[in-house]
Amino acid sequence: MTRVVFLSDPHLSPTHGFFWQNWLLARDAAARVDAACTIVNGDLCIDGPDSDAEMAFAATALALLPGTVLPLPGNHDIGDEPPGQDPNQIVNEARLARWDTFIGADRWRFRLDGWTLLGVNAQLFGSGLAREAEQNDWLDAMLAESRGDRVGLVLHKPLFVESPDEALPSIASLGPAPRGELVQRLCRADIRLVVSGHLHKHRDRSIDGLRHLWLPSLAFSGGRGLDGDARCGFAVLDFDGDHVGVEIVRPQGIVSHDLDAIKQHGRYRFLREMPPCPPELAA
Numbered sequence: 001m002t003r004v005v006f007l008s009d010p011h012l013s014p015t016h017g018f019f020w021q022n023w024l025l026a027r028d029a030a031a032r033v034d035a036a037c038t039i040v041n042g043d044l045c046i047d048g049p050d051s052d053a054e055m056a057f058a059a060t061a062l063a064l065l066p067g068t069v070l071p072l073p074g075n076h077d078i079g080d081e082p083p084g085q086d087p088n089q090i091v092n093e094a095r096l097a098r099w100d101t102f103i104g105a106d107r108w109r110f111r112l113d114g115w116t117l118l119g120v121n122a123q124l125f126g127s128g129l130a131r132e133a134e135q136n137d138w139l140d141a142m143l144a145e146s147r148g149d150r151v152g153l154v155l156h157k158p159l160f161v162e163s164p165d166e167a168l169p170s171i172a173s174l175g176p177a178p179r180g181e182l183v184q185r186l187c188r189a190d191i192r193l194v195v196s197g198h199l200h201k202h203r204d205r206s207i208d209g210l211r212h213l214w215l216p217s218l219a220f221s222g223g224r225g226l227d228g229d230a231r232c233g234f235a236v237l238d239f240d241g242d243h244v245g246v247e248i249v250r251p252q253g254i255v256s257h258d259l260d261a262i263k264q265h266g267r268y269r270f271l272r273e274m275p276p277c278p279p280e281l282a283a
């Protein structure tokens with residue numbers, strides 16, 4: 001039985017500290033879990049695609065987590081694949097380089113007893129960047145080496161929202177073409193579990209024999225249009241052979257912020273455009 005902590009979507013910033021108290025509560029609660037590692041599944045930042053200071057701030061926050069920390073990038077860290085939800089923040093070489101400089105690797109393998117966890121950069125799928133092909137080659141190699149293990153894939157975006165057959169591109173998930181290619185790759189191994197963030201909702205479903213786990217956010221509640229539990233928190237997974245237990249932890253005092261209210265109901269389009277309100281770092 002091995003525990004892994006999954007933190008997701010903290011949306012940290014040295015200038016916009018809306019969610020900093022949530023991070024501190026989650027960090028302290030996560031530190032009390034006897035975990036083999038802590039995975040931080042993307043959207044570490046608010047304005048990571050355009051700010052060295054934000055990426056540096058996130059790196060400092062991650063450094064204060066105990067033990068092995070395995071981060072992955074989200075759209076608020078390095079941008080989206082085109083066309084993206086913000087045409088001014090599309091993933092590119094410079095944004096990947098910022099991640100590399102401040103955070104480190106954007107993909108990793110972590111082995112547990114009988115399991116191989118593979119973390120990948122979701123923002124590359126459909127990007128057309130050289131690193132997309134490099135990551136696919138790496139994934140093929142890692143899947144080949146995983147033989148005999150159950151495999152869990154971890155990435156910021158879910159493969160799909162409601163159905164693996166979704167044909168329309170969506171900012172909520174991987175696009176149909178890269179999804180199809182990824183599923184073909186995964187089927188060559190004993191894939192059991194896909195863990196994603198991004199939607200700020202907790203949901204746990206098995207579809208066609210594959211379990212899709214959506215992580216809650218540490219920042220704000222997910223939109224009303226999607227199924228799932230929008231309350232903020234983090235997840236502790238317990239890997240025990242074929243069984244994976246999921247506990248959602250909501251530390252006392254954590255606030256499931258309303259993004260629309262923070263942005264003053266349409267006054268501001270993006271959090272990064274709001275007047276500065278730095279976090280209370282002394283806390």
Ligand SMILES: [Fe+2]
Pocket residue numbers: 009011042043074076198199200217
């Ligand atoms: Fe997010």
Ligand SMILES: [Fe+2]
Pocket residue numbers: 042043074075076156197198199
């Ligand atoms: Fe996201």
